[in-house]
Structures are given as structure tokens and as C-alpha cells.
Amino acid sequence: MKIAFTINGSSQTVDIEDGNTPLLWVIRDILDLKGTKFGCGKAACGACTIMVEGEEVRSCSYAVKFAEGKKITTIEGLGTPENPHPVQQAWIEEVVPQCGYCQPGFMMATAALLEKVPNPTDDDIDQNIINVCRCATYYRMRKAIHRAAEIKNNSNS
């Protein structure tokens, strides 16, 4: 079956036998966007987090058929080194990543949170940022999330 959607601003049509294939594998192996990670395949760790229509989605457990006509953003579409998203800017300022594998998922979850809650409190962060980081970079991540909100709000004003 053919499925059409917009990913990182460009239109894509993929031809796939099984519409129930997780969107994660379409993004990684057909569209060759490797920034979205496979962690558990059961929506339990958040390494595969992307945005669909601005909402946080764990792509390992989201069938590609549901992407039809939707607007998708992955880490590659969030920002670039020349023009980083506030979340990426903050992540660089706070030097958050260690091994780095889970970080795109956390950054996507944070970007989605800031769309809904521009000034998240510590409690908002605790309730909403529930991905798993084995290097346990949480301490710097919390600082980076607050900093990202600040950068984003300053650029909007």
C-alpha cells in the first residue's frame, strides 16, 4: 500500500506491503533518517520519540498507516547546527549527552512539551519527560529543559 505524509517539511510517499509496520522502521530504514532510535519496541523507553502533528509519539508502536496525510518531525527536522532548535541550543549549552543514544527522543519529547507548556515547572518536567536515559543525564537535562524554555520564549518576544 502507498502512504503519503510530510516529514521534516518534505512530502514523501512510501510503498509498503504491511501498513502495520511500525513508523520507526520506515523512518530509519526506508527514509534513512537514523536519528530516531530503536530502544525497546514497546513504547517503554522513548528512544524513538518523534512528533506527529506536533504531538509526542513513540514511533516504534505507531503503525505507518496512521501517518497518512500527517505532518511528522524527527530530530533531523528539529534544527541544524547552523540553526538549532531552542531545545538543541540548550542541550549544547548544558553539554547534556553522554553516550547520546536516547537524546534525540528526549529532545523531541521536550520540544513537544514546550509547545504545550511554554514555561514548564519541575513538576511539569517530572510528569511529562518520562523517557529512559541509562547514562542518567537527567540532572543536566532538567537544566537544559528550563534553559530551552527561556531561549524559546525570548525568541518569541
Next chain:
Amino acid sequence: MSNKEKKSKGISRRKFLVRGGLGTLGVLAVGTYVFRNPLRRSMLEMAETMAPTYMGSGTEPNLWFELTKENKVIFHSPKVEMGQGSFTSFAQMIADEMDLNIDQITVIGAATKTGVVDAMSTGGSLSVGGLWQPLRELSATMREMLKIEAAKKLGIDVSSLSTKEGIISGGGKTMTYAEVANDITEWDIPDTPELKPMKDYKFIGKPVKRIDLNAKVFGDPIFGLDAEMPDMLLAAIIRPSVVGAKFKSADTTKAEKMPGVVKVVLMDDWVGVIAKSYAQALAAKYKINVDWTIEKRYTEEDLRNMLQVGKGNQSITQKAGTALNSNDNDVISMEFTSPIGAHAQIEPNGAVADYNNGDITIILSTQVPGATQKVVAEAFDVDTEKVNIIPTYLGGGFGRRLNTNHAVQAVQLSKEVGKPVKYIFTRKEEFQHDLFRPPTHHIMKGKLNNDGYLEALEHHYASGDVAVNALIMPRILTSVLGTDLGAMRGGQIMYDKVPNHRAVQWHTTLPFATSWWRSLGLLANTFAIESFVDEMAIRAEKNPVDFRLASISNEGNKKRLYDVIKLAAEKGKYNDKPVNGRAMGFAASTDANSPAAHVVEVSIEDNSIKVHKVTCAFDCGVVVNPDQVKAQCEGSIIMGMSGAMFEKMTLEDGELTPTIYGPYDMALMKHAPKQIDIHFIQGADIPLPVGEPPMGPIGAAVSNAVRRLTGKRLTDLPLKLS
């Protein structure tokens, strides 16, 4: 402090070769094998102090550096990058001794075919310390080689040349390193130059940003599972869910007819499915019915029967004064336990492999490129040189990737279909076929003297394999007279002024694989020892910090431990009255010759333990990158909290469970302390281990705070109030 590393020879001229055809300049050097003296006492001392020693891979010259036409240096690192930040520290060392900027340096993991890989592994928190001397010497030698050639080309005496940011200047003329190196085929190689004094370093000792920061923030494809080869297929493997189950037979008919399936492979003890996509390989995998021979279904009870003090192989790893008499009524005794722990690194294991007429190429996340190369060569009966292992950035290591023998299965699958194959573990495979942190059982015994200080302290502990049966080390290094040197980490009594002290290990090999987990025995051993010492202080009605200090020499190498304890207590305000409803907890440890002490501020909220603040004092000698050493401390502390407060695997009806995050409870954002303060003391003049030692005290420190808050002594990990 051990000074073994100072005996290592410089990179002499004999060991230095230059090769053309690799960019502008390829520099090769011979690894120096420094490790020696396999006697028991020095082995135990080595395990205790872990003097950082780079173990080069033999006597053949290997590629270390390339200088490119763009005037950049590519460093082929013998150590891999798994988050610990070593690549950045290496770049700092190269930049300072070669007079380059950080952005002129690229660091990549050396492939076995072209570069030098550490003969042991990347682990033990030894990367930066291990390369501290040889890497700076190599860099300084290269700088001098370039100056010698520049002097010839410019017609200026070498002594009047200076170097800065990859440019050589003198007599009003300049040349870039690349311009100098261009067309040079015969190099003069000087004796190893003297290294710069610490005060002249521009990058070493400074909080240089991680060199992999952009790649990791913008989602570059740098990890093992991101690798691809042309025309590659994908594969999944079936492994048993039950511990010790043996493959009997399988019905693969349905799977073979599934969409995208290229081949189903039946081996002696596993089944592989190769398909066009990973989703297809997985879908087919679930259609295969496998019959397993199951002789026994182990339970938690079996485990506790096997693993206890008094069972297995006994070895006394430390002995001073006399042993406690069990009939002595003044002896206080307590038991502690820790459960099986999973690595749970977020990047699952896997490998991309290509078998091409006996030439084998494997791209994967591994801490042991060298050992993996050997295992694959043996499995396919080819010369070692025929196997090229290309290590990538690791999506977490933590000791899990000190055995990456699954590369053999990836190669087998590639051989079956004549195409490159990428094999990826499922999360269930990760949780059930991990090389777990072994469970432990501890009996602590102690006795106070008439003044209320420790007169005797004994740690009796049982553990499954850590170093014993491990892939990476020669047998002599994993076990000396039956002692598991990994299980021993943190198990020795560090209170040298206690006249009678000893540590006794009981080692048992369990029916499932256990091995290295960040800091090895340290977390559990320190939990037992430091909880008990705290309890003894309470019974003696003494301040727990003063009680500890009274039992440690304030001189020699012990002064470093003494100093971190004092500093942590002071900076963490251990003796101040805490905020209402909170209590302070204290603990210290010495792992791998890097002492650490923590003060934690804890409360009880909704019947669970909440850690608000951690103050850590740490002596890891020279701090090459203060920002990244702090990052390692923060990560070690929170990962240690996760291990001590949440994580637990159990054996249920023969299966290791749980098999997914969530049910495998781990520390998340909401559990992380809102404040972590790190204070350094530099008590040695070389960089000492960083990645693991700060994990040691955290479990005990939290438990000691809970004791103060509730009066209750928790004796089992994970720490639960009820």
C-alpha cells in the same frame, strides 16, 4: 599511590614508523605492553589500586594518527567512546602537545585491521589515565618531527621555529603541518621530547565541550545500529526464555512463507530469520515454534540457596590481626543482599556483518574489538587478520559490551545468504540474555573497643562471576587462586586503623551468565560495609563521620580518602540541622584508587525515598576535563541510585524477568536529585579512574539517611520502605 605507570617507556624511535598513502601522513607506533608480575599479591594490589595502564596490542606497528591535506589530524583511538567522554580528553591531550585547536582534531575508534586496539578492553575507568602518557608523548613527537622537516624546507634552524594551531612559524615564514608533511617520505624521528608542564596546557584541565556534542544533538548516524552495508538484509534470532534451555527442534514452515523472508537458518542452538526488513524478520520470528529441552526451572529460592556466604569457593582477600570469635557476645553482625541487575543500555546489541569468501567485516558497538575479532576468527577458522572489526560510538556500554560474541551469529547469517546482514537484539533478548550484575549476599561483623571505636571489622561476601569466566581477560587476570577480582571491587576494608579486619569472598558460578556491570562489586559491597559502619557508629553514639575518620590514617595514600570524607561532610553540611522532614546520610568508598564520599539529603514522600541533594567529594588525581568528570559523577550517582533504589531482576519459573523497561524499575527524571554538587581534590599527579568510583557510596548514603529518618535499617537492595 602506585607509580607503576611511570616506569612505562617513552615512545622510542624504534617504535615509531611513518607511512605514506594515508592522507598526507600516517603515523604508526608500536604498543607498549606494560603489565607484568602476575604474582598474587601484586594482582590483588592491582585490582585494588587499578593503576591505569595502557595495554597495547603486541609488537606490530599500528596506525595512530593521520594528518590530512586539510591540516587536520585524525586520531585512531584504541579506546571506544561510550559516553564517558574519553574522545574529548584525547583531543585535549593531542591539541596541547601537538599545538592544534580542538576543532582540528577528529577522533574515531580504531578498526582492528588498520589501527591499534587495546588488548584488554575499554572499561575499568581506565581510558584517559591509560593513554595519558603515551598519547601526549606521541603527539609531542609528531610536533617535533614536523618541526624538523619544516626547518629543512624553510632553511631555518629548528630551535627558532614555533608551533601554534597547526602552523609552524619562524624567521617571518609560516607553513601548515600539512604543507610540511606533503611529499615527505623519509622522516627524522627524534627521541621522545619532554612534555609541557601542566601550567602551559591550554586545553587539559579546562571544561572543553564534548567533541561529539553536535553529532549527538543533531541525530547523526554514529551508533552500531545505524551502520549499513550495500545490499544488506536484516535478521532476528530466537533464543530461549528459560535459563539453561537447550534447543531441540523447530517448525519453521509458517515463517518461511512470511512476506520478505529470505531464509530461516537452523543452527545447533539457535534459529535465525533473515528478511528484507527488521519488521518482517520479527514478524516471521514470532511464527516459529521451538521445542526446548528444559532440565530445570530455577527459582529465586534456588538462587539464594546457591549464593550465600559459606557456599562456593572461599578466598580470604584481606587479613589483618585476628578473626572475630563467633562466641564473643560483643560481636555485632548484620546481613545484607543485592539482587540481579540488568545493564539495560538503551541501544540494543547487534552487528552488521559481511562474510565474503573468508574476509569478514563487522561494524558494531563493542567495548572489545580485539576479543571479538579473535572469537569470530576462531568460529570461522580464518586468520585473525581476515576479520576487520569496526567499532562505532556505543549507545551505552556499562560493561555489557565487554562480550560481543553475538558478532559470530551475524557473520553466520551473512554467510548463509551471501550478503551483508544486520542482526538486532529485541529488548526481551537484552533482558534475558544480558550478562547480569550478579546477586550478592554479605555478612558484616564488627566489634567496638572500650572507647567506642572499631576494634574489628569483617566483610564476608558471596557473589556470582564478575571477572571469572569473562571473555576479555587472560584467566590469570580474572582469578587468582579462585578470587574473583571483579566481585572484589569495593569489598576490601578501607579502614586501615581498625586493628583486626578482613574480607572473605565466597564465589559461585550461577546457571546464567553474570559479569561486569559499571563498578562491578562496588555498589553492593559498599552498601554492605558502609551501612554497617554507620550502624556501628550509631550504636557507639558517635558522629558517623568522626567515627570513620578515627579509623583511617591521615597520611600516605589513605590521606586521600581521609580528605574526601572531611570535604564531603563539610561541603554537604552533614553536621548541620537539615530542613524539617529531611535527614543527611553519609558514605564513602575507595574504588580503583579514586576515593569518593557523598552526603545526601533525603526525605520520605508517599512512603518512598526522595533524594533531594547529593554532595560528592572526589579525588581522581589530575582532572583532564572538569565538565566531563562532573558529568560522569552525576551519571554515576543517579545510575547508582537507580541500581540501589529501584532495579531488580528475578528468577520466576526458570525465566529471568521482567523483560521490558517500566516493570524493570529504573530511576527516571522525577527521581533525579535537584541538586548535585561535585568537589574535586587532586591528590595524585596523574588522571585516575572516573567513570565508576563515584557510584560506590550512593546506596549506603541513602540508606544511612533513611536510618536517621525512620530508625529503620534497610539491609536489602533495592531499598524499599515496606
